[in-house]
Amino acid sequence: MEKLLDQFSFGLFFWQLIILVIIIFILGKFAWKPIINALEEREDGINNALQAAEKAKLEMARLTNENEQLLKEARAERDEILKEAKSLKDKIVAEAKNEAQESGRKILEQAKKEIEDQKNKALAEVKNQVSSLSLDIARKVLTKEFENQGTQQAFVSDLLKDVKLS
Structure with a gap:
């Protein structure tokens, strides 16, 4: 170091100092x-990218919250539609059951009426046959009456x- 000193x-030092100042200038x-400026631009670009990443996050x-909310709404709507469909199905089944019962009741009443009509027709026919038999008996009685009055009365009584x- 002494050698350097x-x-x-001073002249060389002065010119070196001037060259250094000129180079620095x-x-x-x-x-x-x-x-x-390039470093500042890069720093701004990195900050902007970080802000954009934060905004994207x-x-x-x-969007995730919106999607979850939409899913909840869709599920609620699906449940409501299913509930309405079940209610409608139950209503249709009940109406069909009531209609079937009403139809069955009408068919039963119609069958009873028809049975009653058939019974009345059968009774009318039986009465017709009885009256026909009565007429035959009366004819036979009258025929026998002319023959023998005592036997004819016993026969009618029998x-x-x-x-x-009935």
Whole structure:
């Protein structure tokens, strides 16, 4: 180090200092500002990217919440539609059951009426046959009456005992 101090020259030092100042000035004027600007732009770009990522993250969270809400609404709507469909099905089944019961009741009443009509027709026919038989008996009685009055009365009495009218 002593050797360096012995060889020290103020002139050389002065020119080196001036060259250093000129280089610093030239670098400051032409290089540092663009370098600093580029670094600042890069820093701003990184900050913008981080902010955009944060916004995207928030947007994704919002969209996820919206999707969950839409799913909940869709499920609720589906449940409501299923509930209405079940209610409608139960109503239709009940109406069909009531209609079937009413139809069955009408068919039963109609069958009873028809049975009653058939019964009345059968009774009318039986009465017709009874009256026909009565006429035959009366004819036979009249025929026998002309022959023998005592036997004819006994015969009519026997016939009347056998015949029972409802």
